[in-house]
Amino acid sequence: MKTKLFSLLVLLSLVLSACGGGGATEAPAADPGSVTEPATGGEGGGTVTLILPEEPTTLNFFLADAAIVRQAAEATSMTGLATINEKGEFVPMLAQDLPTLDNGGLSADYLTVTWKLREGLKWSDGEPITSDDIKFTVEVLSNPNSGAVAGTGGFDLITGVETLDDLTAVLTYSQPYPGYIDQFAYGLLPRHATGAAEDMTAWDWNRQPVGAGPFVVSNWVSGESITMTRNPNYFEEGKPYLDSLVFRIVPEPAAQTAMMLNGDAQFHLWPGEFKEDYDKLLAGKATQHLIPGIWNMAIDFNLSAPFDGDPTAATPHPILGDIRVRQAIASAINYESLQKDVLRGSVSDSTNPFAYGWYQCDLPRKFGYDVEKANQLLDEAGWVMGDDGIRVAKGAMYAPDGTRLSLELQGYTAFDPLQLTEEFIVENLKAVGIEARIQNYDFSIIFGTYEDNSPRMVGDFDMLIFDRGFTTEPQGYNFDAYSSTRIPTAENPSGGNYFRWVNPEVDAALETAGSSFDQQVRKDAYCKIGQAVIDDLPQVYLYLFQDNYGVADSLTGYTLSTWGSMSWGAQNWKYK
Amino acid sequence: MRTYALRRILQTIPILFIISILLFLMVRAAPGGPLTAARRNPNITKEQLELLEEKLGLNDPLPVQYGRWLGEMFSGNMGESIKFHRPVSEMIRERIPNTLTLVGASFLLTLILAVPIGVLSARKPYSFFDYAMTTITFIGQSIPVYWLGLGLIVIFYVTLKHPVTGDPLFPVGGMNTYGKEGDLLDRLWHLVLPVTALSLGWIAWYSRFLRSSMLDILHEDYIRTAHAKGLRAWVVHYKHALSNAILPLITLIALDLPSLFAGALFVETIFSWPGMGRLFWDAAKGRDYPVLLSVVMITAVLIIVCNILADLAYGWLNPQVKYE
Numbered sequence: 001m002k003t004k005l006f007s008l009l010v011l012l013s014l015v016l017s018a019c020g021g022g023g024a025t026e027a028p029a030a031d032p033g034s035v036t037e038p039a040t041g042g043e044g045g046g047t048v049t050l051i052l053p054e055e056p057t058t059l060n061f062f063l064a065d066a067a068i069v070r071q072a073a074e075a076t077s078m079t080g081l082a083t084i085n086e087k088g089e090f091v092p093m094l095a096q097d098l099p100t101l102d103n104g105g106l107s108a109d110y111l112t113v114t115w116k117l118r119e120g121l122k123w124s125d126g127e128p129i130t131s132d133d134i135k136f137t138v139e140v141l142s143n144p145n146s147g148a149v150a151g152t153g154g155f156d157l158i159t160g161v162e163t164l165d166d167l168t169a170v171l172t173y174s175q176p177y178p179g180y181i182d183q184f185a186y187g188l189l190p191r192h193a194t195g196a197a198e199d200m201t202a203w204d205w206n207r208q209p210v211g212a213g214p215f216v217v218s219n220w221v222s223g224e225s226i227t228m229t230r231n232p233n234y235f236e237e238g239k240p241y242l243d244s245l246v247f248r249i250v251p252e253p254a255a256q257t258a259m260m261l262n263g264d265a266q267f268h269l270w271p272g273e274f275k276e277d278y279d280k281l282l283a284g285k286a287t288q289h290l291i292p293g294i295w296n297m298a299i300d301f302n303l304s305a306p307f308d309g310d311p312t313a314a315t316p317h318p319i320l321g322d323i324r325v326r327q328a329i330a331s332a333i334n335y336e337s338l339q340k341d342v343l344r345g346s347v348s349d350s351t352n353p354f355a356y357g358w359y360q361c362d363l364p365r366k367f368g369y370d371v372e373k374a375n376q377l378l379d380e381a382g383w384v385m386g387d388d389g390i391r392v393a394k395g396a397m398y399a400p401d402g403t404r405l406s407l408e409l410q411g412y413t414a415f416d417p418l419q420l421t422e423e424f425i426v427e428n429l430k431a432v433g434i435e436a437r438i439q440n441y442d443f444s445i446i447f448g449t450y451e452d453n454s455p456r457m458v459g460d461f462d463m464l465i466f467d468r469g470f471t472t473e474p475q476g477y478n479f480d481a482y483s484s485t486r487i488p489t490a491e492n493p494s495g496g497n498y499f500r501w502v503n504p505e506v507d508a509a510l511e512t513a514g515s516s517f518d519q520q521v522r523k524d525a526y527c528k529i530g531q532a533v534i535d536d537l538p539q540v541y542l543y544l545f546q547d548n549y550g551v552a553d554s555l556t557g558y559t560l561s562t563w564g565s566m567s568w569g570a571q572n573w574k575y576k
Numbered sequence: 577m578r579t580y581a582l583r584r585i586l587q588t589i590p591i592l593f594i595i596s597i598l599l600f601l602m603v604r605a606a607p608g609g610p611l612t613a614a615r616r617n618p619n620i621t622k623e624q625l626e627l628l629e630e631k632l633g634l635n636d637p638l639p640v641q642y643g644r645w646l647g648e649m650f651s652g653n654m655g656e657s658i659k660f661h662r663p664v665s666e667m668i669r670e671r672i673p674n675t676l677t678l679v680g681a682s683f684l685l686t687l688i689l690a691v692p693i694g695v696l697s698a699r700k701p702y703s704f705f706d707y708a709m710t711t712i713t714f715i716g717q718s719i720p721v722y723w724l725g726l727g728l729i730v731i732f733y734v735t736l737k738h739p740v741t742g743d744p745l746f747p748v749g750g751m752n753t754y755g756k757e758g759d760l761l762d763r764l765w766h767l768v769l770p771v772t773a774l775s776l777g778w779i780a781w782y783s784r785f786l787r788s789s790m791l792d793i794l795h796e797d798y799i800r801t802a803h804a805k806g807l808r809a810w811v812v813h814y815k816h817a818l819s820n821a822i823l824p825l826i827t828l829i830a831l832d833l834p835s836l837f838a839g840a841l842f843v844e845t846i847f848s849w850p851g852m853g854r855l856f857w858d859a860a861k862g863r864d865y866p867v868l869l870s871v872v873m874i875t876a877v878l879i880i881v882c883n884i885l886a887d888l889a890y891g892w893l894n895p896q897v898k899y900e
Contacts, residue, residue, distance in 0.1 A: 047754065054858065057659045065614035065659070147661070149628055150619040186619075201661040222670045223850025224751055246754050250848045254726055255748050258734050262744055294618065444608015444863070447615050452607075470618045477618060494622045 035289045035560040044241035046575050048555065050267040050566060051256045055223055055249045060206040061186050062141060062148040067565070071269060072226055072247050073187075075567035076124075076217060077209035081115055081134070081184040083568075084472055086561035088357050090181045094121055094129065094188065094212055094235065098181055101517075110176035110517055115184070117167040122233035123190050124216045131169040135161040136191035137184075138171070140200060147201040151186045153476065154179050178517055179473035188212065214240035214571035224249060240571040241557070260286045260550055267558075268550030269566050274344045278550060286553060290546035291560045292348060292356050294469035297421065298539045299409075301326055302461050304500040311459040311489045313500035319407060320462060322397040324381035326537040330367035331374035332432045333425060339543050342424050343417055347543035352530035353481070355544045356562055358519060359474055361527035366534050374432040378405070383433070391433035406435040407462040410455060412446040421542065422465060436463070450493035457488045459500060467545060472563060474526065475514045482506050482529055499538035506532050577891065584884045595876050596649075600642050603868055609634060610658040610863045632658060645869060655866035657859075664870045667855065674751065675839040675851040681767055682774040683836065687829075690779045691822075694786025698794060698821075699813055709783065716780035725773040725846035732769060749848030770847040774840050778832075785828060790821040823894055830886030834878040838871075 056069045059077050064070065070078070081095040092098050096116045099105020105114045121129035140146050141155040160172040173180070193210035195203045208217055212235065215228035226247040230240050248265065250256045253272035259265040260282055271278055271288055278288040305315040319325055339347050354361040367373070382396035383405050391405040409425065411418050419440070426436045441455075446466060448454030455461040470477035480486050480496035484507055488495035506529050513525035533539060549560055557572040611629060614620050629635055633644065648655035654664035693713075697706040732746040746769050747753065756762040793799065794817055802812045839853030852871065859867035891897045 049754070058661060063661060065611070065617055065620065067617070144627055145631075147628070147631065149614060149624050150617060152624055153619075153621055201656075206661065219757075221751070221757075221850065222667065223674075223854060224848065225754075227754070248750065248848065249850070250749060251854070252726075252749075252846045252848070255729060255846060255848065258729055258748050261734060262748070264748065442607050444606075444612040447612055448608060449615075476621060480622070494626070496622075 035291055035558075044574055045243050047244045047246060048242055048267060048570075048573060049246045049248055049259075049265040050269070051250050051259060051265045052247050052269055053249075053251055053253075053256070056226070056247075058206045059209050059217065059226075060200070060203070062146075062151050062189075063201060063206060064150050070565040071567060073209075074213070074565045075215045075245055075570045076213040076228055076231075077211035078187040079211060079213040080187045081117075082181050083185050084182075084561075084563040086559050086563070088472065088563055090185065094118060095184075106180070111173050113171045113173070113180050115169050115171070117169075118235060119167065121212065121235050123193065123210050123212060124231045124233055125193060125210045126233055127190070127192055127210075128166070129188070129190070129212060130166045131163040132166075133188050133190055134169040134171075134184075135163055136194075137189045140189055140194075140197040141183075143197040145198045151183070153473065154183045176515075176517065178475065178514075178522070182471070182473045185472075215245055218244075234571065236571055241574040242570070245567070245570060257281070257550075260552070263552070266552035266555050267566060271548055271550045274346060275548065276344065282550070284553065286550050288548055288550050289560050290346065290548050292562050293545040293547040294356060294471070294562060295467040295545040296350050296353060296355050296469060296541060297347070297418075297465070297467040297543050297545065298353075298541045299329075299425070300456070300464040300466075300499050300539045301329075301537065302459060302463070302499065303538060304459055306460045306462060311457075311487070311500075313484075313487055313502055316398055317462070318399040318403065319396075319405065322381050323537065324377045325383070325405075326540070327367050328374040328377040328381070328432060329429065329434065330365070330537055330540045331370045331377065332428050332434065333540070333542070334369045334428055335365075335542065336369065338421065338424050342420050343543070346417070346548065347545055350541045350544035352533050352541055353468075353478065354474070354526050354530045355541070357472060357474070359523050359526045361523070361530040363527065363530050363534055367537075371432060378432060378434075385433050389430070389433060390435045404435065405433060406437065408439050409436045409463045409465060410446065410461050411438070411440045411465045412443045413440045414443070417545075418465065418467075425465070450488055450490070456498040457493070457495075459488070459498075464498065475510075478526070478529065479510050479514060482533075483510055501536065501538035503532055503536060577888075580891075581884070581888060584887070588880050588884070591880065592877060596646065596873060597642070599869060599872050599876065600645065601638075603865060603872070604638060604641075606863065608863055610865060613862065645866070648866070649870070649873065654870040657864050657867045659859075659862050659864045659867075664866050667867060668852070668870065668874070671839075671850060671852045671855050672837070674849065675853070676836060677763075678767065678770055678774070678843070678849055678851055679836045679840060682771045682778065682840075683832075685771060685775045686778040686782055689775075690782035691786060691818075693779070693783040695790055695813065695818060695821075697783065697787045698790035701791060706787075713780035713784055716776040717784075719776070721773055721777060721840075721842045722846065724776060725770070725843060728769045728773055729846070749846070751849065770843050770849055773846070774843045782825065782828070786821060786825055789824050790817060793817045793821045823890065826889055826893060827886045830882045830889065831879075833882045833885075834875055837878050838875045 052068060052071060054068050056072045057066070058064060058069060059073045061070060061073050061078050079093055081093060082090045082098060083093050085091050090098055094117055096118055097103060097105065099113050099115060101108065115134060117129060117131060123129055138155060138158050138161050141148055141152050142158060154177045157173050157175055157177050158171050159174045162170045164170060190210050194205045207220055214231055214234045216231045217226060218229045219227040228245045230243055234240060250259065256268055257271060257273060260268050263285065268286070275288040275290060301320045302317050303321060304313045305317050308315060335349065339349060351365050352361055352363050378391055382394055383391040384394045386392040393399040393401050393403040395401065409422060411422055422438050426438060429436045445454060446456065448457070450457040456464050482497060482501065484497070484502040486492070486495040486497040487500050488498065509525040509528040513522045516522050549566060551558060554576055555573060556576050557574045559569045561568060611625055614625060633641060645655065652665065656662065657664055657667060660667065693709050697709050700706060729748055733744045733748045736745050737743065738745060747766050751763065751766055752759070753762050799812060799817055802816050837852060839851035841853035841857050843849065844851040844853045855867065856871045859871065
């Protein structure tokens with residue numbers, strides 16, 4: 001029965017990939033929050049096979065440009081002073097405690113941070129982990145020639161590291177840095193097993209890391225598999241429970257699911273099937289879990305005139321410059337149907353940029369799905385219905401009479417959920433007399449640079465649709481996206497304020513969020529920005545993607561978290 | 577002959593030079609670059625990206641970058657992968673044995689099966705055997721390899737099971753069972769499905785080609801003479817006819833030889849086989865210029881070399897051909 005179902009699914013996907021269609025049925029509600037399976041029973045031991053759709057380029061997180069690296073590296077080389085648990089809180093790992101104002105680890109002027117390591121820690125090769133390794137990590141990540149790309153935020157602010165003894169390192173900062181714990185949550189680098197900072201990209205360590213994590217790489221067959229065995233020196237007593245992990249690189253989605261079906265794999269990263277189909281197919285063998293991801297889908301409006309050779313906010317957009325048009329668009333979208341029917345519950349609702357994490361703001365939509373309201377707003381704004389069902393300007397705010405209410409919707413290609421969303425939005429907008437023309441570009445054009453003339457950078461677009469995400473330390477990303485000083489222009493080519501949105505209150509809130517160490521104060525400031533997005537509508541948020549993982553029912557002790565990768569917490573995994 | 581060979585080899589030098597420029601420009605004309613994905617990574621700051629762009633020399637004028645690449649190609653290590661931070665030569669060296677195993681085995685199987693099928697079909701045209709083979713080869717040529725691969729997985733991995741142990745008949749992919757690295761039988765077991773998927777189309781194509789070439793020859797006068805002299809049929813067919821009919825096939829084989837290096841992307845993807853096809857494809861998707869350019873450049877060289885070899889082999893095997 002199941003094999004028939006599988007063959008059917010494979011055939012179906014072949015047919016669908018040829019026709020590019022998609023069905024719509026009722027989907028079960030997504031699991032709220034994270035998924036935690038407490039470890040119960042079981043003797044320990046055994047091997048777990050994990051499916052990765054592509055090969056990690058390295059196991060050095062700091063050199064990684066793609067999310068796939070972390071999926072494997074987190075099991076071996078990314079155990080640092082602290083980590084982020086499934087609730088989004090920092091918890092100590094190699095450190096005895098988190099440095100705070102209360103315990104004196106963080107000085108009153110926020111400029112000195114004291115980290116104290118646990119006693120008796122060892123690297124996977126048996127050498128002791130000392131405060132000098134903290135110093136080395138800072139030396140490497142603050143070196144602009146190291147080649148490090150990821151996780152380097154804040155290291156240039158550290159002016160000195162003093163090692164008081166083998167366990168204690170005192171860090172001095174040139175200015176207060178709110179992400180002072182976050183920056184040490186991605187692993188430490190051992191001085192004795194690596195090399196010079198400038199040679200980081202050439203370290204043998206990158207593929208054979210000596211780490212503090214639960215597993216150690218024992219074999220890597222390029223393009224096929226990475227095998228890790230348990231680290232005998234792992235600091236948590238009696239862990240990891242498993243003997244080994246095998247990461248298999250399986251690019252074909254149907255082959256991945258077939259492996260889960262036959263029990264040849266236990267952990268499946270990003271299954272291609274919707275949860276409903278997956279669980280039915282693999283009933284009694286594996287279950288798909290959905291947890292909130294960080295990718296938040298929105299339509300960005302260009303508030304300034306496109307194709308006028310002026311990337312600044314000086315001239316308003318002839319159609320979208322009028323807030324009533326943006327409100328009408330927001331009212332025309334059937335969010336619930338989009339999330340439940342089109343994307344079959346693989347996403348959750350989201351109304352503003354701060355949809356997860358400690359800064360999560362649960363704000364209601366001001367303009368929910370209301371076709372009547374949308375029509376009324378457009379009538380008021382001077383857009384009358386034309387003969388072909390598309391509205392035409394007659395006394396509109398900026399557009400000369402006779403202008404058709406026709407807008408381009410730009411997205412990126414080869415991402416099915418995005419294409420389904422675009423088609424649905426086009427239908428929604430047509431129902432209220434707005435023509436949206438889908439214009440999709442290659443990923444690399446949509447996310448290209450100012451020098452490449454990427455439309456969003458030079459301001460030559462009407463509406464953009466893409467998903468954005470940021471980490472536990474949100475200041476850098478959001479300052480870039482919402483500050484009026486970050487509108488991309490020739491003088492400011494790296495800016496991220498694509499909407500060309502100028503709002504003094506938002507600028508002030510960004511200032512507050514960036515200078516305070518009080519999480520509540522910072523959260524309030526971010527929520528102010530979230531509210532301004534809802535009020536001013538420089539963009540309208542559609543949904544938040546869920547991360548999906550297939551896990552064999554025989555496995556226990558795993559935790560799936562927004563903040564970790566698939567292999568986060570692998571030391572706790574066990575067979576039932 | 578020797579002067580001809582020498583001339584052909586000398587001619588390739590300017591050709592390769594022009595090809596290298598064209599390939600470089602084509603690869604760079606594709607939108608985006610190696611850092612596009614990084615631009616979407618929330619853990620990477622924009623300052624860090626700009627630093628990296630500078631370090632990789634991606635902002636230098638194109639002729640400067642071309643010159644640097646050419647230098648690296650000649651230096652032997654072919655530069656360093658932007659994504660993997662490893663010498664390109666090392667990455668290619670790892671993949672070549674895998675590709676040779678997969679494509680080589682398919683090639684061998686193709687020749688072993690296609691030659692007899694082609695000859696037998698031609699010996700008794702319009703017989704039951706010929707019609708059966710015609711049908712099968714037409715199917716083999718028409719089925720997309722992608723579809724065939726998935727079909728094989730559904731049948732031999734998911735549906736059919738070993739009657740005693742209940743295990744799948746063949747593995748879904750990969751090169752080895754975990755813990756059985758270096759076990760030859762295990763490797764062969766892993767080769768069955770991908771080789772089947774890859775060779776079916778080739779067998780069809782080669783056997784059809786040989787059949788028609790054989791049919792032409794069987795109508796030649798000297799074949800009739802051979803028959804009239806009272807030679808046995810199999811001597812006529814296999815010694816006199818086949819040795820001539822196979823000549824055009826040599827050219828075909830020589831032209832297909834570069835795929836022993838370039839790999840077979842679809843089969844490698846479906847059966848998780850780490851060959852050159854996937855190395856190329858991953859490099860193309862990630863715009864990993866040094867890897868991408870090295871692979872296409874080596875493929876280009878091989879195509880040219882195999883073309884020359886095909887011409888020379890043809891002349892050597894067929895005394896009627898004279899090289900000026």
